[in-house]
Amino acid sequence: MMSLDVRSIVFVEVITTLACFLVVILLWLQVRRRIPGTGFWVGDLALTATGLLLIVLRGHVPDWMSIVLANAAIIAGASLGYAGLETFAGRNRSLLFSAGFLAAYSAVHSYFTFIEPSLGARNINVAVGLLVVCARCSWLALRGAPAGIRQLMRGVGAVFGAYCAVSLARIAKYLISPASGEDYFSAGDFEALVMVANMMLLVLLTFSLALMFNNRFIAELEVERENVSRALRQSVAEIAERERAEAALEKERALYMDLMNTQPAGIFRIRLPADPGRDGTSPLGRSYSVEMLSDRFCQISGVERSFFETAPLGMHELAHPEDRPALVAKHAEALASLKGFSWEGRLRNKGAPAWVHLESIPRRLENGDIILTGILSDISERKQAEAEIRRLNTGLELTVAEQTRELRESQLALLNLVDDLNENKREIISANLALEAANKDLESFSYSVAHDLRAPLRAINGFTGILMEDYGASLDAEGQRVCAVIRENSIRMSRLIDDLLSFSRLGRAGIRFSSLDMEAIARSAFEELTSPEARARIDFSLGQLPPALGDPGLIREVWTNLLANAVKFSSKKERSEIAVSAETRDGEAVYSVRDNGAGFDMQYKDRLFGVFQRLHSLKEFEGTGVGLAIVQRIVSKHGGRVWAEGKPEGGAVFSFSLGTKGA
Amino acid sequence: MMMDTMGAVDILLVEDNPQDAELSIRALRKHKLANRLFHVEDGAEALEFLFCTGRYADRDVAHPPKVILLDLKLPKVDGLEVLRSIKLDDRTRFIPVVVVTSSREDPDIKAAYDLGANSYVVKPVGFDTFSNAMSDLGFYWLLVNQPIPSGGGQAGGVS
Numbered sequence: 001m002m003s004l005d006v007r008s009i010v011f012v013e014v015i016t017t018l019a020c021f022l023v024v025i026l027l028w029l030q031v032r033r034r035i036p037g038t039g040f041w042v043g044d045l046a047l048t049a050t051g052l053l054l055i056v057l058r059g060h061v062p063d064w065m066s067i068v069l070a071n072a073a074i075i076a077g078a079s080l081g082y083a084g085l086e087t088f089a090g091r092n093r094s095l096l097f098s099a100g101f102l103a104a105y106s107a108v109h110s111y112f113t114f115i116e117p118s119l120g121a122r123n124i125n126v127a128v129g130l131l132v133v134c135a136r137c138s139w140l141a142l143r144g145a146p147a148g149i150r151q152l153m154r155g156v157g158a159v160f161g162a163y164c165a166v167s168l169a170r171i172a173k174y175l176i177s178p179a180s181g182e183d184y185f186s187a188g189d190f191e192a193l194v195m196v197a198n199m200m201l202l203v204l205l206t207f208s209l210a211l212m213f214n215n216r217f218i219a220e221l222e223v224e225r226e227n228v229s230r231a232l233r234q235s236v237a238e239i240a241e242r243e244r245a246e247a248a249l250e251k252e253r254a255l256y257m258d259l260m261n262t263q264p265a266g267i268f269r270i271r272l273p274a275d276p277g278r279d280g281t282s283p284l285g286r287s288y289s290v291e292m293l294s295d296r297f298c299q300i301s302g303v304e305r306s307f308f309e310t311a312p313l314g315m316h317e318l319a320h321p322e323d324r325p326a327l328v329a330k331h332a333e334a335l336a337s338l339k340g341f342s343w344e345g346r347l348r349n350k351g352a353p354a355w356v357h358l359e360s361i362p363r364r365l366e367n368g369d370i371i372l373t374g375i376l377s378d379i380s381e382r383k384q385a386e387a388e389i390r391r392l393n394t395g396l397e398l399t400v401a402e403q404t405r406e407l408r409e410s411q412l413a414l415l416n417l418v419d420d421l422n423e424n425k426r427e428i429i430s431a432n433l434a435l436e437a438a439n440k441d442l443e444s445f446s447y448s449v450a451h452d453l454r455a456p457l458r459a460i461n462g463f464t465g466i467l468m469e470d471y472g473a474s475l476d477a478e479g480q481r482v483c484a485v486i487r488e489n490s491i492r493m494s495r496l497i498d499d500l501l502s503f504s505r506l507g508r509a510g511i512r513f514s515s516l517d518m519e520a521i522a523r524s525a526f527e528e529l530t531s532p533e534a535r536a537r538i539d540f541s542l543g544q545l546p547p548a549l550g551d552p553g554l555i556r557e558v559w560t561n562l563l564a565n566a567v568k569f570s571s572k573k574e575r576s577e578i579a580v581s582a583e584t585r586d587g588e589a590v591y592s593v594r595d596n597g598a599g600f601d602m603q604y605k606d607r608l609f610g611v612f613q614r615l616h617s618l619k620e621f622e623g624t625g626v627g628l629a630i631v632q633r634i635v636s637k638h639g640g641r642v643w644a645e646g647k648p649e650g651g652a653v654f655s656f657s658l659g660t661k662g663a
Numbered sequence: 664m665m666m667d668t669m670g671a672v673d674i675l676l677v678e679d680n681p682q683d684a685e686l687s688i689r690a691l692r693k694h695k696l697a698n699r700l701f702h703v704e705d706g707a708e709a710l711e712f713l714f715c716t717g718r719y720a721d722r723d724v725a726h727p728p729k730v731i732l733l734d735l736k737l738p739k740v741d742g743l744e745v746l747r748s749i750k751l752d753d754r755t756r757f758i759p760v761v762v763v764t765s766s767r768e769d770p771d772i773k774a775a776y777d778l779g780a781n782s783y784v785v786k787p788v789g790f791d792t793f794s795n796a797m798s799d800l801g802f803y804w805l806l807v808n809q810p811i812p813s814g815g816g817q818a819g820g821v822s
Contacts, residue, residue: 459682465790
């Protein structure tokens, strides 16, 4: 009994295959760009459909087409499917094996068609061929493919597994009950069931392929979406990072500018193009462009920033005409040698400092441009200080000259005694060395004076003494008096020499400043000057005296001389009154010694302090006239002043001032 | 005022200024201190006398003066040089040397003491003070001062 018509089934199968072919084509059109291997499936379905069509046409087309070519097409299609799976799984395609297998299969099929026709053998061959190809497909899909892709291929693998099962069933059936007859279309129900099964499996395969591609497509889209969103996140992060970097840069630039603008010196950076440019009037033969100028630079220059952006000569235009040539020359030299230069000069514009210092370093860039970087400092104060120092130096020289003059005065005084000092006089000039040499000369000269002038004095005195001792008896009263006068005067001469020497020694003495207890010094000087008897007739009062700054030995000499004068000139009064007092004013102390003695006429007050100047006769008061000269010299060496007030028989006040700062 | 150069001498006066010498001798004589005084007028002569050479070759070096009054400003060999020679020689370095000069300004005071001067005296201008100073000197060095026992300070000793 024949319940199923195999040819009809095969025909339906052809239709189904074509439908599946269409579906695969649609799939291919959609995903071919994204998913590799889909084209093989188009080929697979096309060949399968062709094969089935040829089978349906058996009887109407030659047997080699209907039998051999049809089955070869089906196996070839299945092999293309395998190749598609391999491509999908990212494997190398084993086309050689497939081709060999196809050839062997076709040979066996031809053998059992033409040489020893056997439908049973052919059926087994077909089943084995399909089994081999489907087994390969199934194994690849379920086991061989990489794990990630294998997941997508599970459905396809299962379908191919089912194919294998059908093929195994066919083989088993043919081996157990071989087909009778040669008509394939009357092969029986089993073969018809196989056809239906295969047809169902093809539909399932198409579905599972569609699912497989679809899942892959979705997965790839997911990956892509992930990539896109990652890229998006990344670029957002990059943008944020760039913004941060720019903000930091901006901050740094602001800091840099702040730093630059708080520098005491102005900072500049200009670019001189390699090409000299159109501005032939520039002394450098180039125009320039301002790269950077600190505010301070403009401030020191005394012009607006725009000046430097428009003035073709820049700084050169600001330089004082007298100082400009040096600047231009140094600038040109620096550009030629590429070595740094500095220039000090005046600026001519109002409002700018009188003196500036420019320091600059040129650097050549790769393109030949020259960058000049530098600083501009206001050195007016320094210049002023230098001028001040020069002025002070001149003052110092004047002081030295003054001292030299004083020294010369004392020399002249000595010249009154002896007259061979001329040769040394010229050597005493302002220079210290000369002064020292002169001091040495003076010292040995003083020694000679002391030594050599004393000897004759000693002889005069001594021999007059002998005269009086040996011949005193034969001299009358007048003779005795004359001898006494001679002796007195020789003693006086000796004292003059002593005083003069100590006066000249003062000119050479250095001052060692220390804080002085003026009260103690004045008191001890007074007590040293006077005997207890003398003190008994002196009303001595010592006020509060502020401390002073000076040389202890020299200041003591001042007190000794002033107090000695007071004692001496008040000695003719019944009671001497001597008062020492002091007051402080304008940072200096003024010390005074007042007496009630002989006083003096104010019209001679200028002569009081000269060497050997005396306002009283020797008969009235002893003295050499050097004491007050010594006082004046010491006080003026200390930077103080000395003066006197008095009136004849009305007493006198001698005052001197000394600095108290640091005392 | 000269005396036998061979005999013992108390005072050797080295003084080039004849007036100063005369005043000195007069002052000393007044107090009977000039009996054994010998006066030389320059440094060279002083050294010859002390070391018994030249004009004084026949003198006995074993009889040194009790004191030498030495002026510093001397012709030929100057006073400091004389002092140095005296103090460097073992035969003479124990003789007291009194430097007698005109001024306390003398820059040589320190040099004189450095070289071993025993005393330094400034000649006063006044006749009386001068006389007193000289006689004080004489008294002190001849009568008060105790010299090294004769022979003790002399390298050669007395045979």
